[in-house]
Amino acid sequence: LPHDSSYHHAHVPGARLLDLGAIARTIDGLSTELPPEAEVRAAFEALGIGDGSRVVLVGDPIPAMRAWA
Secondary structure (H helix, E strand, C coil): CCCCCHHHHCCCCCCCCCCHHHCCEEECCEEEECCCHHHHHHHHHCCCCCCCCCCCCCCCHHHHHHHHC
């Protein structure tokens, strides 16, 4: 990521960046649909997030809501 990105500017120590593209697919013309559960799980696990993790979502409202869903 570029050092001037908003992520680096407002980074919370220990935070992980979940790119919207990792959990959004275009399905029936809607670009923010969730992929199958296994793909969502894999995206979170790739960041070191598991069943016992505490997750705090910070970001633009729509992408944060999609991660929470």
